[in-house]
Amino acid sequence: MSKDHPIPALFSDQYQLTMFQAYHTEGMTGPAVFELFARRLPPGRNYLVACGLEDVLDYLENLRFTADEIDYLRSLGRFTPEVLEILREFRFSGTVHAMPEGTVCFPNEPLLSIEAPLPEAQLIETAVLNLIHYQTLVASKGARVVAAAAGADVVDFGARRTHGRDAALACARALSIAGYVGTSNLEAGQRLGIPVVGTVAHSYIEAHPDEEQAFIRFAEHYPGTTLLVDTYDTLHAVQRIIALSHRLGERFKVGGIRLDSGDRATLARQSRSLLDAAGLTDVRIVASGNLDEYRVAALRAARAPIDVFGVGTAVSVVADGPSLEAAYKLVSYNGRDCGKLSPGKVSLPGPKQVYRIMEGNSAIGDVIARRDEAVMGEPLLHCVMRKGCRLPSASPGLSASRAHLAAGLDRLPARLQSLSDAAQPYPVAVSQALLAAQSRFQQLHSEDT
Amino acid sequence: MSKDHPIPALFSDQYQLTMFQAYHTEGMTGPAVFELFARRLPPGRNYLVACGLEDVLDYLENLRFTADEIDYLRSLGRFTPEVLEILREFRFSGTVHAMPEGTVCFPNEPLLSIEAPLPEAQLIETAVLNLIHYQTLVASKGARVVAAAAGADVVDFGARRTHGRDAALACARALSIAGYVGTSNLEAGQRLGIPVVGTVAHSYIEAHPDEEQAFIRFAEHYPGTTLLVDTYDTLHAVQRIIALSHRLGERFKVGGIRLDSGDRATLARQSRSLLDAAGLTDVRIVASGNLDEYRVAALRAARAPIDVFGVGTAVSVVADGPSLEAAYKLVSYNGRDCGKLSPGKVSLPGPKQVYRIMEGNSAIGDVIARRDEAVMGEPLLHCVMRKGCRLPSASPGLSASRAHLAAGLDRLPARLQSLSDAAQPYPVAVSQALLAAQSRFQQLHSEDT
Structure with missing residues (x-):
């Protein structure tokens, strides 16, 4: 996620490089446009949240083939010395339009549009898809959790079971944009500046001869800490904390209790009553x-x-x-519309823009249009990188992205905030000009086959 | 996955470090045993495949806190200078027993047992869980794909949608152990020596004025390649390949066709008939x-x-x-059994061993026993690291792990090879001595609460 931790150039499917070589050999280095979009919503979802752009821009700015990587490619016996030399000198020189991170978006809308010489735009597919895919998934789900919490704080405890280490970092990042207030992951704290949280696990309680000693010692080390109360019996543990607070006073300051199992609705209510009755109204309850x-x-x-x-x-x-x-699909090469007709995967050819149609402060629908069309509405794709150089506006930072998402969600029809499929999905139209281009394209290729 | 790419020490939940500090402050540095296990099978599964150990051993051998990481921890204001100094000098000094990678295993069986001074064994929890969790999941699913393929080759095309980059690498690795013969991911080829595959995508076909020219040019670059045939119309594309083979002879050598959409059973049969009738019996079909x-x-x-x-x-x-x-649970501290009684998460206290009971060449059941018990059967946990040093036997390599898995699956009851829940699950018993220890432990802690 930075120059210090670049993504290796070999994080790529081999076919990107066999095509890269073929394009160079054929002199097919004209301008291409690829667009990244999602074909449909996951079940039960009403919107997506675009996320991961910052990592894509880092990747594109820092993409270099090392000598070791070139040696490995040479060892495969599939690449010519000329192409290996081109790779050794490779720098990404393309222009990128994208929805800012935290933009609410919908299926078939391009989140990202990359314009570059064809071999370059092809080469980057695997990493670009990978980086956007997971963060967009996580931010989209995280926004629902934040909405469900209805004002209570949400923190990320996911690091131990994400699919790998960089997923944990990306997860903390996407959830920060989604509105989480902290993460347990220290690496995310160090590298992304996200507040870190977390106090104590069951093992600490179990390693002590009994729970009381564990509580006393931990609160002594960390006054105001949150204690975990479900190792043996939750309500007994809460009563123990109350008794210790009364007995030890200033020497036993607890800021919160954490309920990690069982019927948390009932346990939270019972714990709250016990704590309040004992005057411990400031002790927070974490579930x-x-x-x-x-x-x-x-x-x-x-x-x-x-x-x-x-x-x-x-x-x-x-x-x-x-x-x-x-x-991540080719939509244009050398100014000519491109697409495919594979069953279930028919594409909208040509470079596009997405417009959000507003009525007062409410978004009433989107229009996917050709890039050169004039449509009334807010364009969602903005230039973030020109000729390989990132624009300053492309990296607003996590808190600006979080605010951008919050504002975007506020403008959505309220029915989309439901946790299940909205009876009436958000309207996303395809412009007349784009439909006409699609039908021209289909006709052309039906004749071809 | 090596010394060149160490996992940062800060890839950890903060609470591991707050507990680390508390243990040191309290002088609780006696020997602890933690075990890693899965509580239950994912739906529809009949077994798991242990995987990820090599990465855990790499992590433990190379775990160091950098100066930047220490500075970050200091900035949090939660850690004492003494503890920061201990972290600066940190080296993992523990002993690890584990099931070799590729071992068929079951819920509640420890895959890994780590014995180390309590603060050390605690500190490593997040990374150890993360590394084993994903690779075990993927190897377990991949083994089912290989079984379903019934002798056909299987290759990994997952890189673009794994949750991050190191998941793609871990995925290729786990699937290689599961029996896949290749991956599209060049990084997995370079770093792990896995054969890489992949030729051409739809975009290449689309970038050319028509499919015929794309086929001619690509086969010219890569004689014997696999061509993608579903960009416009699959059977037309196959007929085109046949016509070109006849017309161009030696100048158009195709080794395979790839069907990426549509009804692949029917398309494969129709394509095979067309190819065979044209004498192209050597052209392979990839789906x-x-x-x-x-x-x-x-x-x-x-x-x-x-x-x-x-x-x-x-x-x-x-x-x-x-x-x-x-x-990843504490089962013993200073020789005393540990565990918890949280609802739904009651644990088997004390260090354990798992035995596979054989009848001839068939595995008829496993027994989870206390480590010091004598049980007839093959012990599944072996020492792989002693006092922080990896044993040579701990890293048999991918092909040995693949063979180990194949042999393990061969010995399983045939009913477990089903893709749905076996009517009769594999029997996993808990030894009498372990049950007695569990009941002593529960009694002790019911008195405590």
Whole structure:
């Protein structure tokens, strides 16, 4: 996610390089436009949140083939000395238009449009898709959790079960944009400046001869800490904390308790009553353990007095939809529209722009149009990189992206905030000019075949 | 996955470090044993495949805190100078027992047992869980795909939609152990020596004025290549390849065709007939596009003449079970059994060994026992690292792990090879001594609370 941790150039499917070589050999180095979009929403979703652009721009700016990588490619016996020399000198020189991170978006809308000489635009496909795909998935799910929490804080506990280490970092990042207030992942704290949270696990309690000693010692080390109360018996543990607070006073300051298992609605209510009755009204209640947007919403609906939700695996692996049918498709080469007619994957040919149609402060629908058309509405794709150089406006930072998402969600029809499929999905139209181009394209290629 | 690409020490949940500090402050540096296990099988599965150990051992051997990381921790204001100094000098000094990679295993069986001074064994939890979790998930699913392919080759096309870059590498690795014969991911080829595959995408066809020219040029560059035939109309494309073969002879050598969409059973049969009738019996048929073990099995059941399956997203994100309830739990401190009684998460206290009970060449059941018990059967956990040093036997290499898995699957009851839940799951018993220890532990802590 930075110059210090570049993504290796060999993080790529081999066919990107066999095509790269073929294009160079054939002199097919004219301008191409590729667009990245999702074909459909995951089940139960009403919108997506564009995310991962910053990492794409880092990748494109820093993409270099090392000597070791060139040697490996040579060892495959598939690449000519001329092409290996081109790769050794490779710099990305293209222009990128993109929806800013945190933009609310919908299927078939390009999130990213890359214009570059054909071999370059092809070469970067695998990494660009990979970087946008996961962060967009996670931000889209994370926004639902934040909505479900309805004002309570949400923090990311996902690091241990993400699919690998950089997923944990990307997850913390996407969830920060989605509105989470912290992460347990120290690497995300160091590299992205996200506030880190986390105090104590069951093992600490278990390693002590008994729970009381564990509580006393931990609160001594970290006054105001959050103690985990479900190792043996949750309500007993809460009563123990109350008793210790009274007995030890200033020497036992607890800021919160964490409920990690069991019926958290009931336990939160019972714990809150016990704490309040003992005058410990400032002690916050944290809930964690197998939470997702549905469980958070159920806890809120049950009026469980929970102040912080620690959400892990279900969101970080996007359990109910761990992949998005995201595609990176050639839409134009040398000014000529391109696309395919494969069953179920018919494409909208030509470079495009997406417009959001507003009525007062409400978004009433989007239009996918040809890039050169005039459409009334807010264009969603903006130039973020020109000739390989990132524009300053391309990197607004996490808090600006978070605010951008919050504003975008506010403008959406309220029905889309539901956690299940909205009866009436958000309207996304295809412009007349684009439909005409599509039908010209289909006709042309039906004749061809 | 090597010394050149160490996992940062800050890839960790903050609470590992707050506990680390507390343990040091309290002088609780006695020997602890943590075990890693899965609580249950993902739906429809009958076994798991242990995977990821090599990366855990790399991590443990190379775990160091850099000066920047220490500075970041200092900036948090939660850590004492003494503890920061301990972290600066940190080296993992523990002993690790583990199931070799490719071992068939079951819920509640420890895949890994780590014995180290308590703060050390705690510190490593997040990374160890993360590394084992994803590779075990993917290897477990990949083994099902290989079984479903029933002798046809399977290759990994997952890189573009894994959750991040190191997941793509880990995915290719786990699938190589599962029995895949190649990957599209060049980084996996370079770093792990896995054969790389992949020729051409739709965009190449689309960038050319027509399909015929694209086919001629690509086969010219790469004699014997595999051509993608579904960009416009699959059977037309196959007929085009046949006509070109006859017309151009030696100047148009094609080794395979790839079907990436549509009804691949029918298209494969029709393509095979056309190719065979034209004397192109050597041209292989590759199928790809939204495949998983169920679709591969259906294509085999329909006797589709497919030689190679290219399997991507569904396996690389483990679509039908993207997380495993994997846990890393303290089972002993200073020789005393530890565990917890949280609802639904009651643990088996004390260090354990797993035995596979054989009858002739068939595995008839496993027994989870206390480590010091004598049980007839093959012990599955072996020492792989002693006092921080990896044993030579710990890294047998990918092909040995692949053979180990194949042998393990051969010995399993045939009913477990089903792609759905076996009517009778594999028997995993808990030894009498372990049950007695568990009940002593529960009694002790019921008295405590």
